[in-house]
Amino acid sequence: MASQSPVVARPVVASPTKLASVATPASASTATATTAATTFDLGGGESLPVPADMAPLFSPYRLGGRFQLSNRIVYAPLTRMRATGTIPQPSAATYYAQRAVPGTLMISEGTNITSDALGYMNSPGLYLPEQLEAWKPVVKAVKDKGAVFFCQLWHTGRASHPDFQTGGRPPLSSSTRRITSPEYTVYTANGPQPYPAPRAATHEEIKQAVADYARAAKNAVEVAGFDGVEIHGANGYLIDQFIKDSINDRTDEYGGPIENRARFALEVVEAVCEAVGADRVGLRLSPFTGFLDALDSTPYATHTYLAEKLNAFGLAYLHMVEPRIVGIVESGNHADSLEPFRRAYQGTFIAAGGYKADSGAAAVASGHADLVAYGRWYLANPDFHKRALLHAPLNKYDRDTFYSSGMEGYLDYPTLEQLQQRQAAAAAAQN
């Protein structure tokens, strides 16, 4: 069983993967789609015909004016806790390269922007020279395969513990409200602990945190070699702790009305854009998830405001998690929809959560999203693109190894070819 769970703490609530209600294509979108290719280049000299139903998912896409993608599949950010301390390991290069396909956007696991940002053991960092050195071969392995690699910038805020903090102080948040739901615990070297009461950030600490995001972005792009960064504003972590009014009870200009609760997120976006250029910056938000007790009383109003404000920056993309997802499990209110945000946001829109190839293709075809991020199924199927093209069955994902420390469930999910070889070897052994 996984010893730590950054985004999972509940059993799966069985629910069919279903397409969220669809929007008309964003007419104001700056993104341009071109016609679908008839064959798709999987890399390594292999290409396959694109079946008609998969054509939307395998159509090229210009991302933010800078990156030419060959398809609409995105590798979702997935924490795997295989770093040693905060140093990414060579196994990460193998893991990401196994899943890298030319012209595919991949987003890294959440990566800590400072030591105080950390809330999960063995999650990597972006603030020490040795971390950046260790990222270089990982990034190179992905880029050598022709994929586009963004690093997810992570500050866990109150989802941390004094054991991880400088001087053992309480972790940073928008307020002193702690995570109280009993299903959420923080794992330290002393085992599982209840989440502590955080400290409400002072104005200096807010300024510092904004600067920390910008510095981490520069480190990611200029030192480690990532193509861009995704600011993690989702799933109940620091930025979400400012956005959501179930957490943020401030009475200054960072709390209260939506404009104030959005201020920190927008300051981070601005600083990160200044640091690396807006066309290398994405933002992830989860309007509806209650993960880590992060709920908002007016998710539509709050996130529409944000989406509209983001139009001014010319970001690479806005990435949103479907309402059916709470952290990493399907649950929640299926009546809600990302549609209003898709309409309010004029740039590239990525939807994530509960998608398989067919529902992702339908989401692109209908204009619900420009790109679709895949988490669990792509994690468990390094040749996800190929399986989609062949309508091949998928390996099941193993929840127990999502966050475990070994290579099992990390490097050993088989490709179709490996499965066939195993079957052939088993058949030969029987004869």
Ligand SMILES: Cc1cc2nc3c(=O)[nH]c(=O)nc-3n(C[C@H](O)[C@H](O)[C@H](O)COP(=O)(O)O)c2cc1C
């Ligand atoms: C093992 C695991 C780790 C995850 N880590 C992150 C993370 O670091 N950052 C993030 O924004 N979301 C994270 N998520 C959420 C996924 O990006 C995604 O939103 C979620 O799995 C739903 O998509 P899916 O149905 O395609 O799996 C994680 C999910 C899983 C399964």
